[in-house]
Amino acid sequence: MAKTIAILGSTGSVGQNTLRVISENPEKFRVTALAAGTNADLMIEQWHEFRPSHISMATKEAADRVTSALPDTVNVVWGKEGLEEIARDPESEMVVSAVVGSLGLRATLAAIDAGKTIALANKETLVAGGELVMQRARERQVAILPVDSEHSAIFQCLNGEDRSSVSRIVLTASGGAFRHYNRQQLKDVTPEQALKHPNWAMGKKVTVDSATLMNKGLEVIEAHWLFDIDYRQIDVVIHYESIVHSMVEFKDKAVMAQLGTPDMRVPIQYALSYPDRLPLASEVLDLTKVGTLHFIEPDLERFPCLAMAYEAGKTGGTMPTVLNAANEVGVERFLNGSIPFLGIEQVIERVMDAHNPVPVRDLETVEEAEQWARKLAREMPVK
Missing domain, CATH: 3.40.50.720 (NAD(P)-binding Rossmann-like Domain)
Known part of the structure; x- marks a missing residue:
């Protein structure tokens, strides 16, 4: 049936x-x-x-x-x-x-x-x-x-494994549209440029998040909750080709990774059919044609949104809620032309600095923090 x-x-x-x-x-x-x-x-x-x-x-x-x-x-x-x-x-x-x-x-x-x-x-x-x-x-x-490709990869690598044997997880990031830009170049980028992702076809908000690396920051927080793992055990690496979707390192230093061509149907279908796997008419991964895979550390000075996400996650309480709401408003303001690309991170940082986090006891606490952050983010001046 x-x-x-x-x-x-x-x-x-x-x-x-x-x-x-x-x-x-x-x-x-x-x-x-x-x-x-x-x-x-x-x-x-x-x-x-x-x-x-x-x-x-x-x-x-x-x-x-x-x-x-x-x-x-x-x-x-x-x-x-x-x-x-x-x-x-x-x-x-x-x-x-x-x-x-x-x-x-x-x-x-x-x-x-x-x-x-x-x-x-x-x-x-x-x-x-x-x-x-x-x-x-x-x-x-x-x-x-x-369903996210990175978290699906971690989920697949952990199948049948003892969670207590996990040393760390490694989320891969393409680096987004501006992975080779310096800070001076980032000052002048346009929404049209930000929406040209090098590997994936995604919605506008997610594509801009990828360009700021906030998307990976949000995925770090998501991984913390999905896999019940400490932030100190979650790393991020830039992987230009988006072939290795993420990895798990175990205590014996063995590393398991899930690989595939960039096709969102793969993690979607796996979630729908789990625990079964179904055939999928998708491009076959041929590593001989790919040739070289690149992995580099993220530059948190060029892309501070990732660092802010780690900070929010470790702070806990309503701080991740505020981070997320401020980011959503910042992206909206960038896309409608009212702030520059680097204004997104300014909005997030200033809203977080103004917030005194409280424990999340119920949905109303979350929604109050979100509404507060959205209001402040809309009004926040940007240099």
Whole structure:
């Protein structure tokens, strides 16, 4: 019987790749519900191909447009409440959490409370509320399967291994669009330049995060929660080719790595089919053609966002929430042209400096810290 799946963020990069995997395995997977932002036209196309019973859009206008184009039998909702409704969809066994930003936190918690298996592509969920999410998942005995290529790689390397034998994990990073730029060059980069990732096809926010190395910083915090590992045991290396997706070093100094061509369908399909593996029509990795693999240490002076993420994670409490919210606003301001590229890190640093972190006791604590950080980040002057 086909596994039933709901997708939060179906019109985004991960969402569309998830639907590609499902379309390539119609006997294995069936879509029951979809949620998206404001791209009504693409949602209508997705409904015609996959025929989900339930749809949610970010705004009433987008929902009305979808409603007018589809049969009355389709339940169309909207807003944050609609997103949570899709997360709790009674027909689905698994929820793919692929919305962008901290918007995914409350919906992911709703899916966990409903007993759904979570395929997690929304790293901000664990950055903003990792303690809440992992505690709730343990209480409900819900599995959280990573979809990010790096965390999927770590997950695969740890299969069948004693977690106490792990010495460290190593997350690889492409280095983003500006990996060879100096600080002077970084002052003048444009949004158009930042959105040209050398290896991966991703959404705008993730691509800019990759260019600042904040994406890797967020992944460090995500790895801390997913694998219950100390920050001192999480390293990052720049790996230009994006062939080695991440590595695990064990106490005996053996290192296990997961390799493959850059194709998001691989970790997505593994999460959907776990513990099984399914065939995938993807490019075969030929190391003789790749020839040389490069690995270098990240330069934290050129790209301080990674250092700030480590600092936020080690500080704990609401500091990662504030880091994430300030980064989201900083990226928005850069993309709309109101601040320069290096202004992103200025916004984050100043908001973090102004924050007095408190323990994360509940969702309201997280949301209050996030709202405070967003307000300050929008108002923060940039040189």
